[in-house]
Amino acid sequence: MTNMRPPSKNILLKVVILGDGNVGKSCLMNRFVSNYFDANSFHTIGVEFLNKDIQVDQERYTLQIWDTAGQERFRALRTPFYRGTDICLLTYAINDRLSFRALASWRDEFLRYYDVNPDHFPFVVVGTKNDLPPAQREVTPDEVAQWCQEHRVTAYIETSAKTSENVATAFALAVQKWRKLERSTERELRAQGHDTIDLMTSVNLNANRNRFCCAGIGGRSTTATMQDDDDYPN
Numbered sequence: 001m002t003n004m005r006p007p008s009k010n011i012l013l014k015v016v017i018l019g020d021g022n023v024g025k026s027c028l029m030n031r032f033v034s035n036y037f038d039a040n041s042f043h044t045i046g047v048e049f050l051n052k053d054i055q056v057d058q059e060r061y062t063l064q065i066w067d068t069a070g071q072e073r074f075r076a077l078r079t080p081f082y083r084g085t086d087i088c089l090l091t092y093a094i095n096d097r098l099s100f101r102a103l104a105s106w107r108d109e110f111l112r113y114y115d116v117n118p119d120h121f122p123f124v125v126v127g128t129k130n131d132l133p134p135a136q137r138e139v140t141p142d143e144v145a146q147w148c149q150e151h152r153v154t155a156y157i158e159t160s161a162k163t164s165e166n167v168a169t170a171f172a173l174a175v176q177k178w179r180k181l182e183r184s185t186e187r188e189l190r191a192q193g194h195d196t197i198d199l200m201t202s203v204n205l206n207a208n209r210n211r212f213c214c215a216g217i218g219g220r221s222t223t224a225t226m227q228d229d230d231d232y233p234n
């Protein structure tokens with residue numbers, strides 16, 4: 001028997017953003033959650049999170065988005081937060097080849113601290129800063145497509161937190177990817193004759209919609225309230 005969620009409840013998904021320092025992880029999150037871009041964004045220390053409600057394919061989700069510090073010296077502060085992740089965004093900047101080369105090590109670090117089957121986990125590769133002029137581009141879409149093929153990652157998108165281009169789409173894509181994997185797992189279980197229950201973490205956050213807050217480890221404290229369902233395809 002499948003337990004159905006009441007229609008009023010959102011599906012809560014934990015989304016972790018990983019990538020080298022300075023690629024634009026904080027800006028990506030802030031553009032998505034608060035529609036805000038900071039040209040002088042500071043390094044994140046440890047982790048920070050913000051929540052955002054969205055609707056994708058007629059389902060309501062609350063994304064709990066964890067922005068992590070990309071610098072090596074903060075590794076011990078960020079890795080404890082990988083457990084329980086539903087979606088992992090692997091980010092690089094299109095004008096920073098080293099950040100692209102680092103994608104594999106970010107994926108490895110994630111898998112070292114959260115032991116999931118990489119072939120059955122929604123990794124999404126997100127290129128940032130695609131507003132920059134072509135002359136500054138150091139990573140081509142073809143190279144990224146090839147990397148994704150080699151690492152069996154099926155979702156890839158280029159974004160700009162500065163112009164907003166593809167920012168909402170990147171998160172919607174990640175949710176769709178998660179949903180697809182969830183459905184295929186359910187199908188496999190049914191095919192094996194297992195009864196399935198809906199293991200999706202679902203919470204009704206309506207009562208708290210106006211305040212989600214987090215104190216990062218030492219970093220900025222962040223608060224956000226947003227509801228931008230219109231950004232998403234229904």
Ligand SMILES: Nc1nc2c(ncn2[C@@H]2O[C@H](COP(=O)(O)OP(=O)(O)OP(=O)(O)O)[C@@H](O)[C@H]2O)c(=O)[nH]1
Nearest residue numbers: 021022023024025026027039041043044070161162
């Ligand atoms: N042109 C452009 N610049 C961006 C974009 N996103 C971020 N930046 C700039 O890139 C720099 C780093 O952005 P952050 O969001 O702080 O980078 P981060 O990945 O969170 O960095 P760490 O906290 O050190 O891991 C800042 O100066 C941003 O203004 C973008 O889409 N376009």
